[in-house]
Amino acid sequence: MIYKKDANFPYPVFASNVKTYLKNEFLIDLDINEDEKNFIFKFTEFEIESDFIKQMREENKIQFILIIQSKDNWFTKLTSTNDEIKVPKNRLSLNNRTLIQVHIQALESINFKGNEDLIPFYDAFKEEITVQKNGLIGYSNVLVLEGRFRKPLEIFSKRVDQNLSSEIKIELGNETIELVFKDADYQFGELPKSSGLMLPYIYMGMQKALYQFIKNYGTEDSVELEYLDEPENLLDLKIFNLMRNKNVDELSIDNVDEVINQISDSMIGKYASTVREFASDGN
Incomplete structure (x- = not known):
């Protein structure tokens, strides 16, 4: 699922369009190339502003999921944001409108007691906030590709x-x-x-x-x-x-x-x- 507008969650989610974090920027950008069988994506920007999210990443408590939504949906776990991501052309068509987003998923239960990036509203009860394993921690901006483009990400x-x-x-x-x-x-x-x-x-x-x-x-x-x-x-x-x-x-x-x-x-x-x-x- 791609989140393009504010979505309601029972806990604070890390996203640029949600004001629950003081440091809430999560921005991605991609270059796209292709060979005979694959579309090849490579991140040119992967910016996370929250120190709490960075810490969870270093402690291997979260993982990143790349989601590509076109005529058919495709997703994969990101082992590294520096690697090229190859998507078989028989699974994805850039002749259609394509949306790309990265989700952050909890690999274990995560308590927000030590989350100093939350807005003051949560100070009194953030130790009671726990995101369960496999829960959504955050999501990035949405990249939009149009099949009409010869070079969809080049301005x-x-x-x-x-x-x-x-x-x-x-x-x-x-x-x-x-x-x-x-x-x-x-x-x-x-x-x-x-x-x-x-x-x-x-x-x-x-x-x-x-x-x-x-x-x-x-x-x-x-x-x-x-x-x-x-x-x-x-x-x-x-x-x-x-x-x-x-x-x-x-x-x-x-x-x-x-x-x-x-x-x-x-x-x-x-x-x-x-x-x-x-x-x-x-x-």
Whole structure:
């Protein structure tokens, strides 16, 4: 079962869209490839904010279950979040709408007496809270794949055009935000941490795409995402799913930069860290 909205549980559950934990972020993202027989998934992000959940993981008291919901449902236990996960193509069709989520399952009875991540409401009685073996401890955000996508999890693409009249051009394609460079050197490909150095370009591209999103779907310079039907344009649909996965409820001219920070998990902070690493190394 995929949990997309608030669900009622008799105990506090760890999830980004449930406010029972002070540190409640559980975010995943994936790359997808394929060979002749399999779809191949690999996590590019697996972020758990709760120290209590991390401790349970270290003590082997919980396990992670990857759930893929398409025409047919498929799930597997995750022995490592660093490994590739192969799903036979005869068990999964990306021609249909596909939802992906990770659940946290208790491997034994877990008492919440030592859970310091819960909101103060539970302080008086959290020692009475016990999740039984095989019970649901938490769940991640939902990733949405559309069979219409050629590259379902890719929002940005890059290419070089030496005939550009400017050094960089940002184009909004049918499915990706395309970063076009006059010179390949502008991509820092020969340097370590090149992806971090590319983040200002990513920021500019996301700004342009979000302003276009507001123009396409907004009224009075804002979009209420909760009430917006899924866009037909594939790039807009990817951006819409990304914002909803990151719990963005409204996009407006005034909060574009805040939304970028939220959906990118502090892009500018990551860029600043990359630059500081170069500075500390004397590069």
